[in-house]
Amino acid sequence: MRRLLFKFSILFSVFCFLFSALPGCAKKEGMAKKTITVWHWMTDREPAFQELASRYEAETGIKINFELYAPSDAYSQKVRAAAQGANLPDVFGILDTKKDFASFVKAGYVLNLASYMQENNNSWKNSFFDKALAVSEFSEGNSYGVLPGIYGVPIDIMTIQMVYNKNLFKQLGLDSKKPPSTFQELIDMGKLIKSAHLVGMVSGWGEVWMIDCFANNYAFNIMGKDKVIATIKGLVPYTDPDWIKVLGLFKDMQDAGILSDGMIAMVNKTAEQLFATEKSVFAFNGSWCVNVYKGMNPDLDYGVILPPKASENFPMAIWGGAGSSFMVNAKSENKEEAVKFLRWFTNSNQQAYLSEVTNNLPANKECLNKIPEVLAQFAKSIEYATHPNVWDVSEFPTVIEALDKGIQSIIIGEKTPQQVAFEVQKIKERELAKKR
Amino acid sequence: MRLKSTLENYLFILPAVVIFFIFYVIPFLWVFQLGFYNWDGILPTKTFVGLGNFKDIIFNDPSWWRSIRNAGFITFIALTLQNALAFLLAWACDRQIRLKNFYRLIFFIPPILSELVVGMVWGFIIRDNPQGAGLINRGLVALGLPNLVRGWLSDKSTVLTTVALIHSWKGFGWGFLIFLAGLQTIPRELYEAAKVDGANAWQSFTKITIPLMVPVVVLAAILTVLGTMQAFVLIIGLVGGEFAGHASVPVLRILASMRYSSRFGYACSQGIIFGVILIVVSFMQYRFSKKARQG
Secondary structure, eight states: HHHHHHHHHHHHHHHHHHHHHHHHHHHHHHTTSOOOEEOOOOOOGGHHHHHHHHHHHHHHHEEEEEEEEEEEHHHHHHHHHHHHHOOOEEEEESSSHHHHHHHHHHTTOOOOOOHHHHHHHHHHHHOHHHHHTTEEOOTTOOTTOOOOOOOOEEEEEEEEEEEEEHHHHHTTTOTTOOOBHHHHHHHHHHHHHHHHOOOOEETTSSSSSHHHHHHHHHHHHHHHHHHHHHHHHSSTTTTTTHHHHHHHHHHHHHHHTOOTTGGGOHHHHHHHHHHHHHHHEEEEEEEEEHHHHHHHHTTEEEEEEEEOOSSSOOOOOOEHHHHHHHHTTTOTTHHHHHHHHHHHSSSSHHHHHHHHHHHOEEEEEGGGGGGGGGHHHHHHHHGGGEEEEGGGSOOHHHHHHHHHHHHHHHHHHHHHHHHHEEEHHHHHHHHHHHHH | OHHHHHHHHHHHHHHHHHHHIIIHHHHHHHHHHTTTOOOSSSSSSOOOTTTTHHHHHHHHHHHHHHHHHHHHHHHHIIIIIIIHHHHHHHHHSSSTTTTHHHHHHHHTTHHHSSSHHHHHHHHHHEEEESOOOHHHHHHHHHTTTTGGGTTTTOOOOHHHHHHHHHHHHHHHHHHHHHHHHHTTTSOOOHHHHHTTTOOHHHHIIIIIIIHHHHHHHHHHHHHHHHHHTTOOOOHHHSSSSSSSTTOOHHHHHHHHIIIIIIOHHHHHHHHHHHHHHHHHHHHHHHHHHHHHOOO
């Protein structure tokens, strides 16, 4: 019996050894036909990506292997883990903040594409919207300490705005061609919405980043970009009256009944369902919603607006720019082929196809005339777009968290805007002191 | 010959030791090491900060301690309500009642369901707005208690209690199984002898069942504490996140540090502190039960 177990143990060890050697064999076999592996998280675009991969293989003989990992949180962790284990694929996307993106670049995981973009009189670079490229660019003297360059290829662009239901507007006796253009007009609609037992505005404010987005829009509108950046740099405190005014807007919306009940526990998917099923008058959502709403309710009649202005001092800003970008692994053996593929993938034919099939805004500006009306409405506002990833300075994550949670507290009536401003500033000062 | 035999023995356990070492010991040690560094999880370089992360968590992070308090509350509800319910149902099923096998099956369904699914389904049942059916509030109105109607998952004063109750509903099946197994080990002769001596059902329960079930109760309590303190998926399913801190629990805080703030070192320190808290609580439970048994 003992002898038998001994033999079994040896056999098991041999099996383990052979099993661990299998991936190596597979790699060698794959050398026969060049394969470029692309990791992404975009579930809605999977069939379109596969179709384009087939077309590229037919044209060039190079196989494109799109590997989907969702949800985006899990994808993000996978990319980080792969970076730590030096197992990144040839092409991948980074879903994190600019600071994290900078860390990927500094660690040597991302190829600088500036020289490729500049070939033939910047022809590749010029095909994109400037704001789409900006999120992947690091300029001279950037605060992240990254060598200047372009480190990503935008696949699409997005803007995050407000959408309103035209049928519900009519039901409320409102002109569907005249959505609110000022914050006061929006607040005034609250009573009307309440009396009609409708839901005002929905958004995924349980996933706090969308609160951050909304607050930043109004911060730009009320105090302007320079003051927002000065706040991030620690030169203006969050207890400044302008910031308190921004925080007060959330209280005003809650008091007026504009915000849906349970808004701070709402995930964006739920918000999308409520708007698509015509239960809410407004939604705060990104341009990706066009595809989502189309899938949920193809007959939904809605319009797109900038968040109504709360001040005439500065223009309204919205978050926007590149929706998703692909990066090339600087350590990949296939990096040249990967760049060629991305050049092909982002030319106007492929971009038009992607936009048509997935209802996302193309990053290539040459295809804008080929997109549906509602998408064009989202695209028109790209001039108002900004994003923390293009600001060259970034706020401490703990401060962002305190601000977002503080806004949640204002919405549920737990704290006043002044209290939240004071708490956020306290955390900001602590972080600044640590940094010093 | 003896050496060969010893080598053989080591060889037999080698695969298990290797797997254990790679997947348990190394990550465990690595977490300890990272706890002393500032690291964003991407850059190959890490900054040594000594006990800085631990100091920050203990003295400068009120949201961490709030999450511990919240988890403590959920655990308290689980220890009392959930385990009491589980014990009573197990006791009932241990007796000669009709359809007891059916009940055993039914009671074990909630624990095997996905926490996320349970969260989403209960969220739909409870929410009284276009997001849900509002069955609880409708039931209260039907019972003539409209003044109790509220947004159970959108009101800061009820959200944590609602989460704790749903967690208990989901978890009582485990306790039920453990208690039932424990009850079945008690010799029937003891009850028969007690009956012959004139003991009624209550006396049998307090003088035989309870004392003999103490070790099982301790085991169930330790498992409840360890399981409940680490719950977080259900909360995501129910309220999508931390609900302005009212539904925040330690694992969500660790996740936030790691995922949303890219502070891997800090997250590791939080994990270590959390682990120590769990060990201390479990040890105290064990000591307390040992004293109770001796007393």
